[in-house]
Amino acid sequence: MSKPRSLHDRNNSFGWLSIGLHWFATVAIILMWFIGQSIALQSIEQIDARRSLHVTLGLIVWLPLVARIVWRFKAGHPRVNGQTLMTHQLAKAAHYVMLLLLLVMLISGPLMAWVMPERSALSEIAFSFHSFAAKALAVLVVLHILAALKHLMFHEDETVARIFVPRTEDALDDE
Ligand code: HEM
Ligand code: HEM
Structure with missing residues (x-):
């Protein structure tokens, strides 16, 4: 009989919280x-509404996203069974860079929206950080998805499966 699936990460498995x-x-x-990218494409009448939509949604998701970053750095990064140390370090580094870029967005966004006067030199700097991090994160997310697809198609490992369901306690006991 299978035992309950884990909420927390284990040595080689993500728990429900991480998933x-x-x-x-x-x-x-x-x-x-996509909402952020569409702001500049709006007509003069629509631009404020689209920016407000981005900022309001940003406010709603801000705390869970910060929690997600803190949680990963605090909980560490489980290694996939059978993965070489080098692949593990590479995946871990890529994941941490994505989280750092996300943090840059979560800091620069509110700075632009609420702290700095519009069109001041400081808000221009915050915008440059926000805009650069958005582009860099998009490139890394595409590479990240390609890496996941590569694992799905060419490797017989649990890289993709483990971000959908934690391994059962039974499977962990079998180690
Ligand atoms: C998940 C995190 C976020 C992503 C992926 C994101 C993405 C973007 C993108 C792609 C742009 C357009 C940049 C450009 O034109 O080069 C943008 C602009 C902007 N974002 Fe974010 N953003 C995020 C979080 C936030 C947060 C939390 C806030 C504030 C609460 C915020 C406020 C803004 C503002 C004020 C702009 C400038 C809009 C303008 O006047 O053109 N963003 N964002
Ligand atoms: C359809 C989109 C996505 C797919 C298919 C996907 C796939 C995966 C897979 C398979 C893993 C497990 C890797 C392992 O076992 O070591 C993973 C982990 C991870 N992914 Fe994604 N991912 C997606 C979107 C994103 C996005 C948008 C981010 C942006 C921050 C992201 C950041 C991470 C991070 C930081 C990890 C490490 C575990 C964690 O902290 O959650 N992923 N992803």
Whole structure:
């Protein structure tokens, strides 16, 4: 009989908390990215409304996204069974860079929206950080998805499966 699935991460497995945060963040980031990207494309009458939509959604997802970053750095990064140390370090580094870029967005966004006067030199700097981090994160997310697809198609490992369901306690006991 299988035992309950884990909430927390284990040595080689993500728990429900990490899995929930990963997919919540994925939906939030993709939505924020497309809405953010569409702001500058609006007509003069529509631009404020679109910017407000981006800022309001940003306010709603801000805390869970910060929690997601803190949680990953605090909980560490489980290694996939059978993965070489080098691949593990590479994946870990890429994941941490994505989280740092996300942090830059979560700091620069509110600075622009609420702290700095519009069109001041400081708000221009915050915008440059926000805009650069958005582009860099988009490139890394595309590479990240390609890496996941590569694992799905060419490797017989648990890289993709483990971000959907934690391993059962039984499977862990079998180690
Ligand atoms: C998930 C995190 C976020 C992503 C992926 C994101 C994405 C973007 C993108 C792609 C742009 C357009 C940049 C450009 O034109 O080069 C943008 C602009 C902007 N974002 Fe964010 N953003 C995020 C979080 C936030 C937050 C939390 C706030 C504030 C609460 C915020 C406020 C703004 C503002 C004020 C602009 C400038 C709009 C303008 O006047 O053109 N963003 N964002
Ligand atoms: C459809 C989109 C996505 C797919 C298919 C996907 C796939 C995956 C997979 C398979 C893993 C597990 C890797 C391993 O076992 O070591 C993972 C982990 C991770 N992914 Fe994604 N991912 C997506 C979107 C994103 C986005 C938008 C971000 C942006 C921050 C992201 C950041 C991370 C991070 C930081 C990890 C490490 C575990 C964690 O902290 O959640 N992913 N992803």
